[in-house]
Each structure stands twice: as structure tokens, then as C-alpha cells.
Amino acid sequence: MVLVLAIGDLHIPHRAPDLPAKFKSMLVPGKIQHIICTGNLCIKEVHDYLKSLCPSLHITRGEYDEDSRYPETKTLTIGQFKLGLCHGHQVVPWGDLDSLAMLQRQLDVDILVTGHTHQFKAYKHEAGVVINPGSATGAYSSITYDVNPSFVLMDIDGLRVVVYVYELIDGEVKVDKIDFKKTSTATI
Amino acid sequence: MVKKKRVPDWLNSPMWSSSTVTTSPPPKSRSLSPPPPSSSNDDRYGSYPSKSSSVTSSDSSLNEPHLPLPPPTSIKHEPIPIPTPRTRIRDSSTRSESSDNDISSYVEDVSRQSQLLEELSRKIINIGELRQLSLLGIPDGSGIRSTVWKLLLSYLPIDKGLWSSELAKKRSQYKHFKENLLMNPSEITRTLEVSASLKNGDLSEGKGLLTRSKLPQGEHPLSLGKTSIWNQFFQDSEIIEQIDRDVKRTHPDIQFFSGDSAYSKANQESLKNILIIFAKLNPGIRYVQGMNEVLAPLFYVFKNDPNEDYVINAEADTFFCFVELISGFRDNFCQQLDNSIVGIRSTISRLSQLLKQHDEELWRHLEVTTKVNPQFYAFRWITLLLTQEFNFTDSIHIWDTLLSDPEGPQETLLRVCCAMLILVRRRLLAGDFTANLKLLQSYPSTNVSQLLYLANKLRSC
Numbered sequence: 001m002v003l004v005l006a007i008g009d010l011h012i013p014h015r016a017p018d019l020p021a022k023f024k025s026m027l028v029p030g031k032i033q034h035i036i037c038t039g040n041l042c043i044k045e046v047h048d049y050l051k052s053l054c055p056s057l058h059i060t061r062g063e064y065d066e067d068s069r070y071p072e073t074k075t076l077t078i079g080q081f082k083l084g085l086c087h088g089h090q091v092v093p094w095g096d097l098d099s100l101a102m103l104q105r106q107l108d109v110d111i112l113v114t115g116h117t118h119q120f121k122a123y124k125h126e127a128g129v130v131i132n133p134g135s136a137t138g139a140y141s142s143i144t145y146d147v148n149p150s151f152v153l154m155d156i157d158g159l160r161v162v163v164y165v166y167e168l169i170d171g172e173v174k175v176d177k178i179d180f181k182k183t184s185t186a187t188i
Numbered sequence: 189m190v191k192k193k194r195v196p197d198w199l200n201s202p203m204w205s206s207s208t209v210t211t212s213p214p215p216k217s218r219s220l221s222p223p224p225p226s227s228s229n230d231d232r233y234g235s236y237p238s239k240s241s242s243v244t245s246s247d248s249s250l251n252e253p254h255l256p257l258p259p260p261t262s263i264k265h266e267p268i269p270i271p272t273p274r275t276r277i278r279d280s281s282t283r284s285e286s287s288d289n290d291i292s293s294y295v296e297d298v299s300r301q302s303q304l305l306e307e308l309s310r311k312i313i314n315i316g317e318l319r320q321l322s323l324l325g326i327p328d329g330s331g332i333r334s335t336v337w338k339l340l341l342s343y344l345p346i347d348k349g350l351w352s353s354e355l356a357k358k359r360s361q362y363k364h365f366k367e368n369l370l371m372n373p374s375e376i377t378r379t380l381e382v383s384a385s386l387k388n389g390d391l392s393e394g395k396g397l398l399t400r401s402k403l404p405q406g407e408h409p410l411s412l413g414k415t416s417i418w419n420q421f422f423q424d425s426e427i428i429e430q431i432d433r434d435v436k437r438t439h440p441d442i443q444f445f446s447g448d449s450a451y452s453k454a455n456q457e458s459l460k461n462i463l464i465i466f467a468k469l470n471p472g473i474r475y476v477q478g479m480n481e482v483l484a485p486l487f488y489v490f491k492n493d494p495n496e497d498y499v500i501n502a503e504a505d506t507f508f509c510f511v512e513l514i515s516g517f518r519d520n521f522c523q524q525l526d527n528s529i530v531g532i533r534s535t536i537s538r539l540s541q542l543l544k545q546h547d548e549e550l551w552r553h554l555e556v557t558t559k560v561n562p563q564f565y566a567f568r569w570i571t572l573l574l575t576q577e578f579n580f581t582d583s584i585h586i587w588d589t590l591l592s593d594p595e596g597p598q599e600t601l602l603r604v605c606c607a608m609l610i611l612v613r614r615r616l617l618a619g620d621f622t623a624n625l626k627l628l629q630s631y632p633s634t635n636v637s638q639l640l641y642l643a644n645k646l647r648s649c
Contacts, residue, residue, distance in 0.1 A: 001374040003409055026410040031422055125395035153409055157374040164408045165400065175408045176400040 002079055003031060005054070006152040008038030008087070008115040009135035012046050014064065016137035020149050022173050023136065023166070029053050032153070034078060038115030038133065039087035040064050062087040062116070075107055079156045080182065084109030088116035088132075094143055095132075101125045110182060111154075111161070119144045120152070120165060122178050129180060131163065138168065159183070301327040308335060313346045315339065322592040323644070325585055325637075333588070334493040337486070340591045341512045343505065355501070362504035366461065369468045373409070373421045380404040424468065427475050431463045434480045442580060444488060455491065458503040459483060462510060476521045481575045483510050485584050516596040520571050535598070536566045542606045546646055550613045558621045565628035569605050573597065577608075577631045585636050589643070600643070607643035608634075 005027075012018060019027075032054045039062025041047055047067070051057050061070035074085040084107040091099050095117040104112040110128045118141035120134035134150035141147055149168040154161055160181040167174050304321055307313060318339060326333045338344045345354055409418045435456050439445040445459075446452055462483060467475040486509055490502040498505065514521075525531040540562050544551040554560050568576055573590060575583045586604060590597040609616070611634060616624050 001372045026412065031409065122398040122400075123396070124398050129398070155374055155409060160378075162374070162377070163398075164403075164410075166408075166410070175403055175406075177403055177408070178398045178400055180398060 002033050002156045004034045004036060004078060004083075004154040004156060005032045006036050006038070006113045006131060006133040006154060007050070007136045008133055008151075009040045009062070009118050009139060009141075010046055010137045011040055011042060011064065011135070011139035012137065014042060015139035019136055020138070020168050022168060022171075023149065023151065026166070026173070027053055034058070034076075036074075036076075036083065036085050036113055038062065038085065038113060039070065040115065042066050058085060060085045060087050063089050073103075073107060075109055080159050081111055081156055081161065082109040084112040086112070086114050088114035095119075095121075097123050097125070097130065100130050101127055104128050104130065113152075117141065117144055118147045120148075120150045120167065122163060122165075124180065134167075300324070301329065301332065304332050304336065305330070308332070311348050313339060313348065315346050316594070319592045319594055322588050324589075325640070326588045331493040331495055331498070333584075334489050334495075334498060337489060337587075337591060338505065338509060341509045343509050343512065355505075358508055359501050359504040362465075362507055365465050365469070365507075369465050370461065373407070373417045376417055377404055377407055380407070424464075427467050428460075428464055430477070431460055431467070431475055431480070434477055435459045435463070438480045438484050439580065444491075445484065455487070458506075459487060462487075462503060462507045465507065466511065466514075473518060473521045478572050479514070479521075481572050482513065485575060485580070485587055486510055486513070488580075489584065513591075513597075516598060517571070517573075532567065532571065533563070535570055535602070536562050539566050539570070539602050539605050542602055542646075543609055546606060547610055547613065550609065550616060553617050554609070554624065558619070558624050560621060560624050560628070564625055566605060568629075569608070570601060573601065574604065578636065579633070582633075582636045586640065589640050603646045604639065604643040606646055607639050610642060611639060 010016065010019065018024075029052060034056045035050055035054045035058065037050060037057065037059040039060050041050075041059070042062070042064045043066055047057075047059070058074050058076060059070045060074050061068070061072055072086065072090060076083050076085070084104060086103060086107075088094065088100070091103050091114070093099060100112060100114060100123075103114075105127050112128060112130045114130065114132055115135070117132060118135035118139060119132065121130070121132040123130045131152060131154075133152040135141065135147055136149055136151045138147045138149035151166050153164040153166065155164065160179065163178040163180075165176045165178065167176075300321070304318075304326065307318055307321060318336060322336055322340065326336055335344070339346070343358070344351055406413075407416060407418060411418050413419060436446070438456075438459065443449075444452060444455060446456070459480060463475055463479060466479070483506070487502065487506045490506050490509070491499060493499055493502070519525045519528075520532045520535065522531070526533055528534070540551070540555065543554070555562070573583075574586055577583075578586065589604070590600050593600040608631060609628075612627060612632065615627055619627065
């Protein structure tokens with residue numbers, strides 16, 4: 001039972017001052033085992049904050065990130081799943097699911113986590129699953145109207161993943177979940 | 189006969205000094221002192237006969253009227269059926285023949301073993317007799333101790349015919365606990381879900397947006413609600429971590445508990461499971477550091493039973509016996525009750541009173557003169573049932589006596605503690621605060637049978 005937090009596109013301090021208070025009260029250290037961050041934090045203070053939640057922190061570079069040392073893409077294996085991480089501004093057209101599927105095949109991962117569109121999405125195709133955690137602060141985006149703050153928490157348990165989607169809608173935190181599992185013989 | 193308040197002379201005898209005094213073997217006839225019949229019936233008190241006679245030879249004038257009546261154990265032995273008098277006669281003759289205590293103690297051991305086996309072989313076991321027999325110690329062989337402890341802790345019913353059904357019931361109950369309480373929240377939510385996981389397909393099927401579904405009962409991992417299983421899980425994980433740390437530190441010198449083999453790892457797993465389930469079932473006291481020490485001897489004895497069936501189910505049996513044992517001491521672990529009548533403070537003060545009653549000089553020296561507050565040493569003695577003061581085998585022997593008390597181990601425990609103090613009285617009387625505290629906090633190794641004999645003697649005074 002591994003809890004993985006997928007979060008990104010905070011755009012602090014440029015487009016948002018901080019995470020919503022309700023999100024902050026839920027994100028406490030000690031519960032989460034890994035954090036994967038799509039990018040665009042943008043400053044070191046946010047990096048430190050995320051590091052305090054969990055020491056295992058993986059970030060990819062977004063176009064506004066001030067730390068240029070983050071990689072463009074990252075892959076990691078958690079339990080039985082291979083996860084891929086990329087900010088997404090590199091994949092054109094932005095948010096296009098077929099192009100993201102191409103990236104996923106390139107990285108050869110079961111779950112690809114990307115951002116940039118500031119809109120939550122969970123999409124399944126033959127090669128795997130693409131998850132976009134959206135923007136955790138609800139920062140402005142030129143390609144999405146009405147951005148709601150959102151992030152994703154994945155519970156990886158053996159061959160099964162439960163994706164909990166946390167969204168702040170009208171000041172209230174709404175949580176949904178998505179289940180999927182992988183067949184062990186799937187050569188994705 | 190006026191009972192004076194001064195220290196009784198038998199206390200002043202050289203026998204009670206911590207350095208084991210080996211006096212000369214009994215030359216005199218035994219007519220001077222009433223032969224202590226208890227030694228004829230127990231195994232480890234075999235050393236006593238030589239010493240008692242030396243006592244008579246040195247203080248012959250004063251001893252006879254002051255020696256307490258033959259210890260009540262002899263009186264208690266009367267209701268025991270016929271085998272006993274025969275063995276008594278046989279043993280006393282053996283004793284007079286050879287001053288070699290080993291032979292007589294071996295014979296007594298065998299006789300004890302046969303008595304116990306005979307008792308255990310009955311259809312309806314007389315628990316009172318069993319208690320009296322175990323008061324003097326249970327022999328180490330043939331899994332007798334394992335069965336006797338289970339009977340003394342009321343885990344096995346006294347009607348032997350009911351054993352298999354009771355055991356099956358309890359074991360399945362434990363299995364049930366394990367399944368329910370040791371599940372992590374992911375598994376729990378999976379079972380809570382109504383259906384639909386079939387709908388959320390495999391990764392290998394088609395393409396499309398994944399459907400979002402509602403949470404089962406609003407449960408999500410970051411939930412801060414008090415009743416949320418996730419929240420409880422994270423709170424429990426602290427306790428589980430502590431249990432894990434303590435179990436790893438239990439008895440590092442004993443292979444059974446802390447070797448590198450799969451066997452010891454499995455044992456540690458079992459200990460952990462028992463403690464975790466206990467903590468979850470008892471939110472009042474949860475887990476307190478030290479419970480692992482109380483659990484260890486139980487598990488060790490049950491796991492080393494020659495009966496295969498008992499070995500496999502040792503974990504379940506230990507759990508229930510542990511619950512029974514702790515229930516007598518619950519109040520010691522509850523912090524709020526510390527200052528109350530049933531709390532640990534009052535128990536310690538009872539020990540103090542007991543010492544005052546039996547050995548006022550020592551009591552005065554300890555508490556008034558050197559100001560050694562009994563809390564400094566007795567806390568660990570009492571809450572951990574003396575497991576930390578003696579080596580493992582000795583503490584198991586002491587537990588035989590503790591568990592045999594029909595009123596619960598507490599009373600006997602206090603008497604044993606008092607006996608421990610009296611045994612080292614000479615050193616204590618000579619020591620100051622630091623020396624005494626040091627002595628009592630790392631109690632010197634001593635002859636356990638001597639200790640238990642003295643503890644029993646205190647009952648009669």
C-alpha cells in the first residue's frame with residue numbers, strides 16, 4: 001500500500017500565493033511515501049515545502065521553474081507499476097491525448113503523469129494510463145478556462161491502483177476515486 | 189509467647205546474606221528442629237535441608253520456639269491423594285542417606301512431575317490442587333508447564349473433554365481478529381466497495397476517459413475525520429512502529445527471540461501481531477513499553493511445547509493468556525490511575541507496608557535513613573513481573589509460583605519482592621542511597637528457590 005502524491009503547476013509566486021488552505025490542512029507529513037511533481041512550482045520554497053511532506057520527491061522541469069536542474073522527463077518504478085513523469089509543455093499539441101500516448105510509449109511506462117493544462121484528466125489507452133493532476137493552486141492557464149485547484153493521490157497496492165482526485169470546487173474539497181488494475185502479463 | 193518487634197532470628201541467620209553461604213553438611217540429628225516437610229516435596233528447595241540444620245546448630249537455644257511452624261505447604265499437601273505420603277517417606281529417607289542434594293532433588297522432581305502428570309490426566313482437573321502443586325515449581329519437561337500455565341490462566345477449562353472445542357473456538361476467534369485488525373485501509377476499502385471494480389477495466393482494454401466514482405463512505409487517505417479508517421491507520425502506525433522497535437529489542441541474548449533465522453523472525457512477527465491486536469482491542473491502555481517483556485515468557489513456553497498442535501497455534505493461545513494475565517495488572521499500565529487506590533503507586537506502597545511488617549529495621553533503613561523511595565526500584569519489579577530482574581529461566585520459575593496464586597499474581601508478587609529485599613538485607617543495611625539504589629536496580633543473581641521459599645514463608649507470618 002504505497003501512497004503517491006501527484007501534484008504540479010502551482011505557479012507560486014507568479015500566479016498564486018500559496019496552496020489553498022484546505023489542501024494544506026490535508027497534506028501532512030508522514031502519510032505519503034512518494035511525491036511526483038509535474039513542474040512549474042516555481043521557486044525553491046515550494047520545493048522545500050514538498051520535501052517536508054515526504055523526502056522522496058521527484059520533479060520534472062516546467063517552463064517557468066527557476067531551478068534549471070530538474071530533468072525534462074523522469075521514470076520510476078513503484079511496486080508493480082512503472083511511472084513516467086513529464087511537465088507536458090514539450091508535447092505538442094498541448095494536452096493532446098494521442099501525442100501523450102506517444103510519449104508514454106517512448107518512456108515505456110504504465111502510468112504517465114503530466115501537467116501544463118491545469119485541468120485534471122485521467123485517460124486510458126492501449127499503452128497505459130495518462131493522469132493529469134491539474135493545478136494545485138488553481139493558477140491561471142491560457143488554455144483552460146475556470147481552473148479548479150486539484151491534485152491526485154494514488155494508492156498503489158499490488159497490481160491495483162486507486163486514484164483519489166481531490167478538487168476544490170466552490171470552496172469545498174471534493175474527492176472522487178478511480179480504480180484500475182493491471183494484468184500481470186500485460187506487456188504494455 | 190510474645191512476638192517481639194525485633195527482627196526474628198531466622199532472618200539474621202547467615203543463610204539470608206546474598207553471598208551463598210555453604211555451611212557444613214548437617215551433622216546433628218534432626219530432632220531439634222521440625223524437619224521442614226516442604227523440602228521433601230519440592231525439587232529446587234533441596235538445598236534447604238543442609239542449611240536449616242546449620243541454623244539449628246548455631247542458634248540452638250533460641251531457634252526452636254522462634255522457628256515458624258512447619259510451612260503451610262505441608263498442611264496444604266494433606267488433601268492430595270495417596271501418592272504424596274509415600275513419596276514423602278521415600279524422600280526423607282533419601283535425604284538422610286545422602287547429603288547430595290542433587291539426587292534428592294532429582295527424585296523430588298520426578299515425583300513432582302508424576303504428580304502433575306497424574307493431575308493433568310484426570311478428566312476433571314482440580315484446579316486448587318494444581319495451584320498448590322505449581323506453587324513449588326513446575327518441572328521443565330514434557331510440555332507440562334505449557335499446559336499448566338494455560339490451565340492456571342483459565343484459558344483451558346478444567347473439564348478435559350471441553351478442551352478441543354474451547355481451543356477451536358478461541359483459535360478461530362484469534363484468526364478473525366487478525367483478519368480484521370491487521371488489514372491495511374486499502375484492503376478494507378476494497379471490501380467495502382459495492383461492485384464496479386470490474387467496470388474499471390484493465391489497462392489492456394480499449395481507450396477512453398476513465399470513469400470517476402464516488403468514494404466508499406467518504407473514505408480517502410488524507411481524511412482527517414476521527415472515524416476515518418485511514419486516519420486511524422496513520423495514528424495506529426505510530427504505535428505499530430513502537431511495538432516493532434520493542435519486539436526487536438526483546439531478549440537480544442536469546443536465539444529464540446532475536447536470531448537471524450527465519451524462526452526467530454517468525455517469532456518476532458507473532459509477538460508483534462499479538463501486541464498490535466491487543467493495542468487495537470484495548471484503546472484504553474493500547475501499548476505500553478514493557479508489555480513485550482511480559483509477553484515473551486508466555487510465548488516462549490507455549491511455542492516450546494512438544495505437542496505439534498499447540499506449537500502451531502501458540503500465537504493464538506499466547507494472545508488469550510496474555511490478555512488474562514494483563515487483566516490482573518491493567519491498572520498498573522493506566523496512567524490516569526497512577527495515584528488511585530488500584531494504581532501502581534498504591535501497589536508500591538503496599539510493598540512498602542509488607543516490608544515494614546516483616547522487617548522493620550530494613551524498612552526503616554531503606555526508606556527513612558537512606559531515603560530509597562521504593563518507586564525507584566519496585567516499579568519495574570512489579571509492572572514487568574520480575575522478568576527483567578532475573579535471567580530468563582529463573583523468571584520462568586518465578587512465574588510458576590506467581591501464576592499459581594488463586595487470587596492473582598499480585599499478592600504473591602509483592603511477597604516475592606519483599607523476599608528479594610530481605611535476602612540482600614545485609615548489603616542494604618550497610619549501604620547508603622547510591623549503593624542501595626544500584627543494588628536494587630540491578631538485583632544480584634540469587635538462588636531462586638531460596639527466594640521463593642522465603643516468599644512463601646512470609647505468607648505464614
